[in-house]
Amino acid sequence: MMLPKLTPLADANSAFNELNPAPRLLMGPGPINADPRVLKAMSTQLLGQFDPQFRLMMRETMALYRAFFQTKNDWTLVLDGTARSAIEMVMMSVIEKGDKVLVCSFGRFGQLLDEIAQRCGADVRVIHTDWGTVFDLAQIEAALKDFSPQLVATCQGDTSTTMLQPLAGLGELCHRYGAMLQVDATASCGGTPLPVDAWQIDAVTAGLQKCLAGPSGAAPVTLSSIMAEAIYKRRHIEDGLQTAGYVPGSGSRIASNYMDVAMIMDYWSDAGLNHHTEATTMLYGARECARIFVQEGLQNVYARHAAASKAVVAGVQGMNLRVYGEVANKMPNVTGVYIPEGINGEKVRSALLNDFNIEIGTSFGPLHGKVWRIGAMGYNARQDAVLQTLSALEIVLAAEGHKFTRGAGVDAAYEAYKN
Ligand SMILES: Cc1ncc(COP(=O)(O)O)c(C=O)c1O
Numbered sequence: 001m002m003l004p005k006l007t008p009l010a011d012a013n014s015a016f017n018e019l020n021p022a023p024r025l026l027m028g029p030g031p032i033n034a035d036p037r038v039l040k041a042m043s044t045q046l047l048g049q050f051d052p053q054f055r056l057m058m059r060e061t062m063a064l065y066r067a068f069f070q071t072k073n074d075w076t077l078v079l080d081g082t083a084r085s086a087i088e089m090v091m092m093s094v095i096e097k098g099d100k101v102l103v104c105s106f107g108r109f110g111q112l113l114d115e116i117a118q119r120c121g122a123d124v125r126v127i128h129t130d131w132g133t134v135f136d137l138a139q140i141e142a143a144l145k146d147f148s149p150q151l152v153a154t155c156q157g158d159t160s161t162t163m164l165q166p167l168a169g170l171g172e173l174c175h176r177y178g179a180m181l182q183v184d185a186t187a188s189c190g191g192t193p194l195p196v197d198a199w200q201i202d203a204v205t206a207g208l209q210k211c212l213a214g215p216s217g218a219a220p221v222t223l224s225s226i227m228a229e230a231i232y233k234r235r236h237i238e239d240g241l242q243t244a245g246y247v248p249g250s251g252s253r254i255a256s257n258y259m260d261v262a263m264i265m266d267y268w269s270d271a272g273l274n275h276h277t278e279a280t281t282m283l284y285g286a287r288e289c290a291r292i293f294v295q296e297g298l299q300n301v302y303a304r305h306a307a308a309s310k311a312v313v314a315g316v317q318g319m320n321l322r323v324y325g326e327v328a329n330k331m332p333n334v335t336g337v338y339i340p341e342g343i344n345g346e347k348v349r350s351a352l353l354n355d356f357n358i359e360i361g362t363s364f365g366p367l368h369g370k371v372w373r374i375g376a377m378g379y380n381a382r383q384d385a386v387l388q389t390l391s392a393l394e395i396v397l398a399a400e401g402h403k404f405t406r407g408a409g410v411d412a413a414y415e416a417y418k419n
Helices: 013-018 036-044 052-068 083-094 108-119 139-145 170-176 224-232 261-268 280-296 297-320 343-358 382-401 408-418
Strands: 075-080 102-105 125-129 151-155 178-182 203-205 219-224 335-340 369-374
Touching: 013 261, 036 280, 052 075, 052 219, 052 280, 075 083, 075 261, 075 280, 083 108, 083 151, 083 178, 083 219, 083 224, 083 261, 102 108, 102 139, 102 297, 108 125, 108 151, 108 178, 125 139, 125 224, 139 170, 151 170, 170 178, 178 224, 219 224, 219 280, 280 297, 297 335, 297 382, 297 408, 343 369, 343 382, 382 408
Parallel strands: 102 125, 102 151, 151 178, 178 203
Antiparallel strands: 075 219, 203 219, 335 369
16 A cells, blocks of 8 residues: 655754644634633743642543533543543543443544444444434433443534434443443533533543644543443553552453553552653643633533524624534534535635635535534634624625625624624
């Protein structure tokens, strides 16, 4: 097989230029612009990962994410890696070869859950619902009855379709059938309620780069006691770190060292196992993301995202554009918008980027070339960012010959913010 192509630098000296990115406004499905407070926290000088000051910061970060996830789970921590690494770490650590995993897939990231579970050696069954829709609990219950999985995995928000799976009652349902529930909330958490304990979710994984207003590269996670125990019973400490009296867990050894959440729990615990070298700068960032969120107040942040969603929907509809999927089930932080007939979607995105420094998203798979995704989340879930984006979109669409009443979209969004 041919290796992929790599374009050489046009100017070999450009690598010596100071970084100077354009001041983009990132209004796609994520990443978005980080809150300046997060960037400031991330420029703080490093500490050793076992420095008592740093250990305190870790415990503070756990406390902040317990508030963020509305949970009392002891095992609420931040994993080093992007959001998918956290999905994989949890699955790798809990799934033993041949375990049955039910995946509820309503988009590309449901497909990712399926793929990761398969790579972990699970016997996977996937239930699908059309892109642009979500499951009702009866569909999931039928599969639980028929398949009797140990684990159910779903996204809360699937960024590819912009849909938000209602999760109230799902954890209780899974437990009734003897399954644990793992939720990928990367795209949605922080933009919409996710009361982990009330909804009885056993594992939630996330990322910073969406509603948490940080960069990608650290993954907040919370594990219920059932999930933490299921993982910890597979604890096998690496050879070079074992101490006298060490007794391995009764479960099979986790197949990856880096992704071994049992050892990572030992690192975060008072035992302070010297597993990986902590990404201290990312932890500073993750801590600040949660601190901003909790200081603003969960309900206020959700309301800010809901207001942005209402304004974006009103704005695009005012421009004679159609919203993709079931609007009642869409994520508040991302809106799918059909590219109108006769308009070149990529040309519009390029004009927004080059002439206005605004990025909006394209789509994957069956929606590619048909739907744009406009995000308003985290630091960018602000009236000024939303109105600026819609104004620019109006100008570009008019230039491309789309038929609509000039000003109607931005006026409708402005109005939505006023009401
Ligand atoms: C729903 C969802 N899950 C998982 C991921 C993967 O996250 P990451 O790119 O941080 O690994 C994304 C990224 O956009 C996502 O939207």
